[in-house]
Amino acid sequence: MNRLIGLFLIVLLGTSCAKEENLIPDVPVNFSAPLTDPRLSRLSAAGGAVSLTSYGVAGIVIYRRADNAYVAYDRCSTVNPQAKNAVNIDDPNLTATDPISGAKYSLYDGSPVKAPAKTSLKQYNVTIAGNTIQVIN
Incomplete structure (x- = not known):
């Protein structure tokens, strides 16, 4: 009986953990540009955000937090990630929304x-060297 209960608990834990797993594929990301690049002009002040295509799974979002730290995320929504739905930056730049599911994410x-x-x-790694920003994984 104890073996049966133990087996049941193992199966239960295994299936519940699998549902929460983030299935965004790992793809190489290597974006680099000077902070003066016109595509990045919205990053000149804290709270600014930009989205770029052709990087990551569905593009990337770079956000400049109030503490002047930069963070970057894949635009691929974590709701039905196999569909590769790209999130859009909301106005003001505090959140991003998946237009298909309505899911919303904090850019902080x-x-x-x-x-x-x-x-x-x-999330991807962001480094600043001199006047250049680099987003990598």
Whole structure:
């Protein structure tokens, strides 16, 4: 009987963990540009955000936080990630929304702020060297 209960618990834990897994594919990301690049003009002040296509799974979002730190996320929504729906930056630049599911994410840390999102956006590493920003994974 104890073996049966143990097996049941293992199966239950295994299936519940699989549902929360972030299935955004790992793809190479290597974006680099001077901060004076016109595409990045909205990053000149804290709270600015830009979205760029052709990087990551569905593009990338770069956000300049109030503490002047930069963060970057894949634009691929974590709701039905196999569809590769790109989130759009909201106005003001505090959140990004998946236009298909309505899921909303904080640009400060990528966390979900509105259902059906349960998992944060995939985050990439950002470095600043001199006047150049680089987003990599």
